[in-house]
Amino acid sequence: xxxxxxxxxxxxxxxxxxxxxxxxxxxxxxxxYGANALxxxxxxxxxxxxxTVTLLGIADPQTQAGGGAITTAPAKLNGITLDPAxxxxxxxxxxxxxxxxxxxxxVQGSATVxxxxxxxxxxxxxxxxxxNFLDANYVPPSSGGAGxxxxxxxxxxxxxxxx
Numbered sequence: 001x002x003x004x005x006x007x008x009x010x011x012x013x014x015x016x017x018x019x020x021x022x023x024x025x026x027x028x029x030x031x032x033y034g035a036n037a038l039x040x041x042x043x044x045x046x047x048x049x050x051x052t053v054t055l056l057g058i059a060d061p062q063t064q065a066g067g068g069a070i071t072t073a074p075a076k077l078n079g080i081t082l083d084p085a086x087x088x089x090x091x092x093x094x095x096x097x098x099x100x101x102x103x104x105x106x107v108q109g110s111a112t113v114x115x116x117x118x119x120x121x122x123x124x125x126x127x128x129x130x131x132n133f134l135d136a137n138y139v140p141p142s143s144g145g146a147g148x149x150x151x152x153x154x155x156x157x158x159x160x161x162x163x
Contacts, residue, residue, distance in 0.1 A: 002021070002028040002030065002158070003023075004162050005160035006162060007161040009159045010035070010156050011157055013032050013035045014035060015032075015033045016030040016031060016033070017030065018030055020133075020137045022133050025129050026105075027105070027125060027133050029133070029134070029137050038154075038156075039144050041151050041154040041155075042101050042150055043143065044097055044101035044103050044127060045101075051076055052098070053075050053095050053096060053103060054074060054148070055073045055075050055082070055093045055106055056072050056093055056151050056152065057093030058071060058089060059087050059088070059089045060088040061089070062088075063088065068157050071090075075095075077103075077124060081121070082095070082106055082123060083122075086106055090106055091122075092107070093105070093106040094155065096151055099147065100147035100150060100151050101146075102127060103127055104129070105125040106122050106123075107122065107124075107125055108122045109122065
């Protein structure tokens with residue numbers, strides 16, 4: 001999501017700087033300057049067992065007439081594949097279990113520009129991989145509000161400006 005960004009900002013919070021990235025896991029650690037009252041999402045205690053999940057993110061502003069509403073979408077989890085793939089703008093969305101706890105992060109595959117048409121792909125970066133990435137970058141674990149409302153309180157839009 002943050003690859004190739006010249007400027008990264010969080011509306012209502014301020015400028016962000018990429019501190020670390022895990023290209024294999026499609027994860028980036030951002031420091032948000034001037035941020036206040038940020039809420040963490042509550043992680044699931046066990047590895048993903050759910051087959052029905054909720055994706056929580058902010059859809060592409062073009063699909064919202066320029067808006068920034070927090071959006072949910074149901075999906076099926078088959079191993080690490082999410083079906084159906086979420087709408088544009090959902091790469092980096094939280095993947096939540098039935099209790100609104102974080103199971104991992106949704107990552108959308110790149111669009112095919114040439115060749116036969118293929119359905120969009122989306123996969124889950126499991127919570128264990130997210131935790132390992134945070135641990136490797138000295139970010140201590142934290143817990144946020146419970147349920148879907150708690151996860152919504154932890155959701156922000158990340159805007160990336162590329163050249």
